[in-house]
Amino acid sequence: MACNANKAPFLRTIAKRGLASQCPRPLGQAAEVKSTVLNNKLVVATAEASLPVSRVSIIFRAGSRNESYENQGAAHLLRIAAGLSTKNSTSFAIARNIQQVGGTLSASNDRELVTYTVETTSNQIETGLRFLQDLAQPAFKPWELTDSVPLLRNQVAGVPPQVRAVELLHRAAFRTGLGNSIYIPKHQIGKLSSESLLHYAAGTLIPSRCAVVGVGIDHNTLSGFAQNLELSSGSGKSDSASYYGGDARKDTAGVISHVAVAGQGGSLVNQKEALAFAVLKHAVGAGAATKRGNINGSFGKALQGAVTDASVSLTTLNAAYADTGLFGFLVSTDVQHIGKAVEALTRALKSGSVSSNDVNRGKALLKAALLESYSTDSSLINEIGVQAVQTKQVQSIDALLAAVDGVTQQDVQEAAKKAGSSKLSVGAVGNLANVPYASDLA
Amino acid sequence: MSGYVARKGPLVFSNLGKWAYNWSGFNQYGLHRDDCLYENQDVKEAVRRLPRKLYDERNYRIMRALHLSMTKTVLPKEQWTKYEEDVKYLEPYLKEVIKEREEREEWNKDH
Numbered sequence: 001m002a003c004n005a006n007k008a009p010f011l012r013t014i015a016k017r018g019l020a021s022q023c024p025r026p027l028g029q030a031a032e033v034k035s036t037v038l039n040n041k042l043v044v045a046t047a048e049a050s051l052p053v054s055r056v057s058i059i060f061r062a063g064s065r066n067e068s069y070e071n072q073g074a075a076h077l078l079r080i081a082a083g084l085s086t087k088n089s090t091s092f093a094i095a096r097n098i099q100q101v102g103g104t105l106s107a108s109n110d111r112e113l114v115t116y117t118v119e120t121t122s123n124q125i126e127t128g129l130r131f132l133q134d135l136a137q138p139a140f141k142p143w144e145l146t147d148s149v150p151l152l153r154n155q156v157a158g159v160p161p162q163v164r165a166v167e168l169l170h171r172a173a174f175r176t177g178l179g180n181s182i183y184i185p186k187h188q189i190g191k192l193s194s195e196s197l198l199h200y201a202a203g204t205l206i207p208s209r210c211a212v213v214g215v216g217i218d219h220n221t222l223s224g225f226a227q228n229l230e231l232s233s234g235s236g237k238s239d240s241a242s243y244y245g246g247d248a249r250k251d252t253a254g255v256i257s258h259v260a261v262a263g264q265g266g267s268l269v270n271q272k273e274a275l276a277f278a279v280l281k282h283a284v285g286a287g288a289a290t291k292r293g294n295i296n297g298s299f300g301k302a303l304q305g306a307v308t309d310a311s312v313s314l315t316t317l318n319a320a321y322a323d324t325g326l327f328g329f330l331v332s333t334d335v336q337h338i339g340k341a342v343e344a345l346t347r348a349l350k351s352g353s354v355s356s357n358d359v360n361r362g363k364a365l366l367k368a369a370l371l372e373s374y375s376t377d378s379s380l381i382n383e384i385g386v387q388a389v390q391t392k393q394v395q396s397i398d399a400l401l402a403a404v405d406g407v408t409q410q411d412v413q414e415a416a417k418k419a420g421s422s423k424l425s426v427g428a429v430g431n432l433a434n435v436p437y438a439s440d441l442a
Numbered sequence: 443m444s445g446y447v448a449r450k451g452p453l454v455f456s457n458l459g460k461w462a463y464n465w466s467g468f469n470q471y472g473l474h475r476d477d478c479l480y481e482n483q484d485v486k487e488a489v490r491r492l493p494r495k496l497y498d499e500r501n502y503r504i505m506r507a508l509h510l511s512m513t514k515t516v517l518p519k520e521q522w523t524k525y526e527e528d529v530k531y532l533e534p535y536l537k538e539v540i541k542e543r544e545e546r547e548e549w550n551k552d553h
Contacts, residue, residue: 090542090545092542092545092546092549093545093549096549096553100553141491142491142493143490143491
């Protein structure tokens with residue numbers, strides 16, 4: 001416990017006071033990031049020691065891809081459990097103490113990660129951290145799980161159809177693991193026992209799958225906090241995902257269809273490929289830059305060519321996971337036009353050609369997006385959190401921008417070819433009368 | 443759950459305690475001590491938290507006791523609950539409920 005001294009509150013106050021004389025960085029300027037890996041493989045990363053608001057996240061690779069068939073929905077319940085009692089404190093104590101210091105405590109989950117974040121003014125971060133560390137030890141009291149069933153039903157019922165299309169796309173593409181939905185399946189609500197959830201938590205909430213990141217907090221303080229974090233020392237399984245492709249469809253009433261189509265994309269581990277796919281996303285048209293504006297790039301143009309007289313919305317999908325990814329599009333329009341729209345966009349996806357103009361525009365857009373995410377504190381903590389827990393290191397914004405500049409047109413074309421030539425996956429929700437199957441799109 | 447193991451028998455064994463237990467008579471209906479607690483808010487909440495099996499067993503014992511009381515009989519002697527075997531199944535849950543309530547009261551005093 002080398003850093004135990006940091007636990008003493010008066011030492012932290014001194015560290016804070018010393019740094020408070022520094023001038024805070026000008027608005028919009030990217031922050032510098034420090035990261036270390038502790039002996040127990042836990043990653044700590046911080047940016048900007050002195051800010052009026054401190055944010056700290058504990059991130060675990062405990063997302064829905066780690067669920068088995070039997071405990072599907074466990075990751076969703078981990079998120080829900082952030083509001084319930086933990087092994088050391090009751091939900092009442094957590095809520096009231098955080099409220100009393102004007103802080104917020106939030107939890108989010110996706111396919112890879114479960115994130116707990118606390119935000120308080122920096123003189124009150126002590127209290128925030130005390131209850132944040134409790135969240136890493138959920139108790140899953142059976143009666144609290146039963147009480148949260150209506151909340152779960154409400155959340156599952158509120159999932160928008162576009163998101164359901166993307167969930168189905170993952171189911172079609174990866175079947176198990178990454179194919180698991182972020183949301184608990186309806187048939188699992190109220191069925192997951194306290195024991196199976198504790199087992200899931202013991203296998204995933206462990207130091208080697210964890211990162212602690214902070215914005216507006218001193219690096220040594222946070223390292224000391226991370227060092228003393230009480231986590232179970234189990235070893236969770238992590239199996240690599242394999243890409244299959246195919247269809248997953250859900251017919252519902254109405255005249256609108258939401259269709260997500262994708263081929264295999266790049267993984268986060270291979271940074272060059274991941275960046276090439278990120279550039280490609282912006283090059284083919286990530287979305288309209290102005291309200292009700294046109295979407296540039298080959299996807300946007302293909303859609304405008306195919307559907308001229310109907311309202312239609314298009315989003316380019318680029319999902320990069322630890323070992324694989326998905327690249328494609330999500331399109332929504334009425335049942336008369338969806339067939340033409342999907343076919344035209346699939347042709348654009350499979351063509352695999354990207355002009356140098358498009359690549360340059362893609363790079364510029366990607367760089368702007370990166371700068372933007374590094375220059376506000378709330379998005380910066382997400383950004384460095386994901387990097388810390390997935391790659392065990394955090395890159396400075398300059399290094400990232402240089403890497404984006406290093407992406408060539410060749411790289412982007414290879415990425416486009418990879419996505420276009422792989423077997424396609426189709427996830428569709430809505431009126432599916434005219435939605436083609438994956439085998440028809442080949 | 444592992445944290446909720448019920449205590450069996452009295453906290454401190456004594457002949458006086460045994461005499462008082464048998465004299466009180468509820469054991470002749472096959473009840474346990476925790477079946478006879480007055481159902482205030484704390485006890486109601488603790489009963490709500492009981493695992494299904496314990497909850498059903500409690501209800502069964504209470505219904506049997508009501509039936510025996512109605513017919514003005516008691517169980518055969520070998521089925522009476524023994525002083526040493528009285529399970530305080532509600533105690534861990536009740537303690538937690540009381541602690542949570544006290545925490546709330548304590549908080550409301552200061553804030």
